[in-house]
Amino acid sequence: xxxxxxxxxxxxxxxxxxxxxxxxxxxxxxxxxxxxxxxxxxxxxxxxxxxxxxxxxxxxxxxxxxxxxxxxxxxxxxxxxxxxxxxxxxxxxxxxxxxxxxxxxxxxxxxxxxxxxxxxxxxxxxxxxxxxxxxxxxxxxxxxxxxxxxxxxxxxxxxxxxxxxxxxxxxxxxxxxxxxxxxxxxxxxxxxxxxxxxxxxxxxxxxxxxxxxxxxxxxxxxxxxxxxxxxxxxxxxxxxxxxxxxxxxxxxxxxxxxxxxxxxxxxxxxxxxxxxxxxxxxxxxxxxxxxxxxxxxxxxxxxxxxxxxxxxxxxxxxxxxxxxxxxxxxx
Numbered sequence: 001x002x003x004x005x006x007x008x009x010x011x012x013x014x015x016x017x018x019x020x021x022x023x024x025x026x027x028x029x030x031x032x033x034x035x036x037x038x039x040x041x042x043x044x045x046x047x048x049x050x051x052x053x054x055x056x057x058x059x060x061x062x063x064x065x066x067x068x069x070x071x072x073x074x075x076x077x078x079x080x081x082x083x084x085x086x087x088x089x090x091x092x093x094x095x096x097x098x099x100x101x102x103x104x105x106x107x108x109x110x111x112x113x114x115x116x117x118x119x120x121x122x123x124x125x126x127x128x129x130x131x132x133x134x135x136x137x138x139x140x141x142x143x144x145x146x147x148x149x150x151x152x153x154x155x156x157x158x159x160x161x162x163x164x165x166x167x168x169x170x171x172x173x174x175x176x177x178x179x180x181x182x183x184x185x186x187x188x189x190x191x192x193x194x195x196x197x198x199x200x201x202x203x204x205x206x207x208x209x210x211x212x213x214x215x216x217x218x219x220x221x222x223x224x225x226x227x228x229x230x231x232x233x234x235x236x237x238x239x240x241x242x243x244x245x246x247x248x249x250x251x252x253x254x255x256x257x258x259x260x261x262x263x264x265x266x267x268x269x270x271x272x273x274x275x276x277x278x279x280x281x282x283x284x285x286x287x288x289x290x291x292x293x294x295x296x297x298x299x300x301x302x303x304x305x306x307x308x309x310x311x312x313x314x315x316x317x318x319x320x321x322x323x324x325x326x327x328x329x330x331x
């Protein structure tokens with residue numbers, strides 16, 4: 001049985017800022033570093049927008065863990081440490097939308113204090129913006145972000161984007177793996193990413209989202225393929241995956257002379273991959289149920305992306321299944 005291929009490139013490395021340079025230091029990494037977001041130190045952040053270059057954006061803030069996560073097209077593209085409201089000035093929880101954006105905003109309440117890249121969540125003063133990151137809640141209710149992260153986020157959002165705030169800043173945080181998939185849709189509704197039933201090889205529901213970009217996630221640890229369109233999961237399948245490295249790699253689909261061609265996107269740390277063609281010999285090392293592949297092919301459009309990753313797309317142990325009618329995408 002041929003195995004699903006993970007491209008042969010060493011894992012990306014993250015440049016970690018020192019405590020003195022954390023604010024305003026641009027550091028990036030693929031999704032692997034963000035698997036254990038709780039390990040981020042104050043001021044550290046990761047940013048890999050190429051994972052999902054288009055699609056709806058949703059921002060999630062966890063008050064308990066003092067982290068923020070950005071999802072686009074239903075998949076995590078960034079994570080950061082934050083500092084939220086201190087005792088007596090707690091950051092409200094709930095589902096918000098960005099009401100106003102101002103890159104050079106100053107506070108009308110706190111001595112004209114600068115609030116760079118402000119994105120307002122409430123009209124009484126709660127916002128996302130660049131600010132202090134001491135490693136604990138210290139704001140007057142706003143969500144403080146690293147300066148460069150705030151700038152990057154400002155560039156990809158628009159008015160109306162959903163921001164979900166959950167948790168309790170006074171409660172001791174618990175560690176977790178943090179799934180690659182968004183726990184909320186772009187309107188802030190809870191999303192349940194349902195595991196395949198015992199013996200079920202795949203699920204295919206393209207009617208759940210009929211338009212928009214597709215992101216195909218090849219999850220090496222979970223031995224699963226998940227397909228998202230317009231931020232909605234429309235497919236999930238078992239796969240046979242023989243990982244060669246533990247890094248993340250992204251390919252985007254182009255059409256040339258009526259033929260589909262996948263080209264690498266240079267994720268941070270893998271810039272040398274940019275524009276490289278994904279060879280047929282590599283595609284033939286992919287194995288998934290034949291019917292699932294045929295259904296997937298009918299939905300592919302230029303601009304769709306494939307992400308190979310070690311990040312999780314489910315919770316808990318998975319049953320390993322033998323694929324009875326397996327086929328490689330190159331066939």
